[in-house]
Amino acid sequence: MAKPTPASEAISTAVSAKTLGPITLAVDIGGSGLKAMLLDAVGKPVSERQRIPTPAIPTANAVLKGLDALHQMLPKFDRVSVGFPGVVKRGITWSAxxxxxxxRGFPLQNELEKRWKKPVRVANDAAIQGYGAISGDGIEMIVTLGTGMGNSIYSSGRLVAMELGHHPWKKYTYEDYIGRRGLDKYGKKRWNKYxxxxxxxxxxTFNWDRLYLGGGNTKKIDxxxxxxVTIVSNETGLLGGVALWRDETLSQHK
Known part of the structure; x- marks a missing residue:
């Protein structure tokens, strides 16, 4: 298990001494990387982003070991928000x-609470990233372009639970065309077209006022x-973590 670096120890000391709490450990579970950052009470970063690779075979147990390593890098916090790449209901993951x-059916929220002895909330990763990006005015939507395709949509800042990536589109699904599989299969030129x-x-379909594009593959847009339409940074997947403690619908749905 990873040991805290001197830099992370300095961050933790600064947080405990100077930062208005509660401090949230925001975690983003991705297909290629596990990321974490500390946020203050209003959602501003108070640490550097930490990242380790997602295990090659990302079973629940293997990913939990990786999350424990991130926990050791940023050990001082009051609560936890976790973005998960799939459907989450009441802290249980139902698709990945x-x-x-x-x-499938894994009690991620309860498991992390037992391991870390802190209150934890878990939600769909795109839903959290959207909260880090939206203005809260009108119909806003986020689509993440990464290993798969994540999405969420908001009405006046409130989440509307949905899952678009696996919805039928053309001959297959959205994710088959604009997720990593589509990029690998069709190449960059056709992927951009899709x-x-x-x-x-x-x-x-949704009459959105603003669409935010996130995820690592946004850098391939030409x-x-x-x-x-706006491209947002990957850090929004962490910065929305504080909203998980404001919006009760997130802990009940995605």
């Missing part, structure tokens, strides 16, 4: 298409973004 079947088509399709 880009991780491992062992996650991403642009997805933007227009979701605009026509077209001019349409009006109302």
């Amino acid at each position: 298409f880009n991780l491992h079947p062992s996650w 991403v642009l088509e997805m933007i227009e399709q979701t605009r026509n 077209f001019k973004l349409p009006e109302g």
Whole structure:
């Protein structure tokens, strides 16, 4: 298990001495990386982002060992918010298409509370990233372009539970075209074409006012973004963690 670095020890000391709490450990579980950052009471970072690779075989037990390593890097906090790449209901993970079947029905929230002795909330990762990006005005949507395709949509800042990535689109699903599988299968040029088509399709379907694109594969976008579309940094997947403690619907749905 990883030991805290001198830098992380200095961060923890600064947090305990100077920062208005409660301090949230925000965790983002991804298909390629596990990330964590400390946030103050209003959601501002008070540490550097820590990252370790997602295990090659991302079973629930293997990922938990990785999360324990992140916990050791940032050991001083009051509560935990976790973004998970799948459907989450009441702290239990019910799908993880880009991780491992062992996650189905896994009590992630309770397991982390037992391990870390802190209150924990778990929600869909795109839902949390959206909270880190949205303005709270009108209809706003986020789509994450990574190992798979995540999404969430908000009305006046309130989450509307949905799962678009596996919805039928063209011959397959959205994720088959604009997730990593689609990028590998069709190549960058056609993938960009499909991403642009997805933007227009979701605009026509959901009538969003603003669309935010997140995830590591946004750096492969090579077209001019349409009006109302913005690329957001990967850190928004952590920065939305404080909202998990404000919005009760997140702990009940995604």
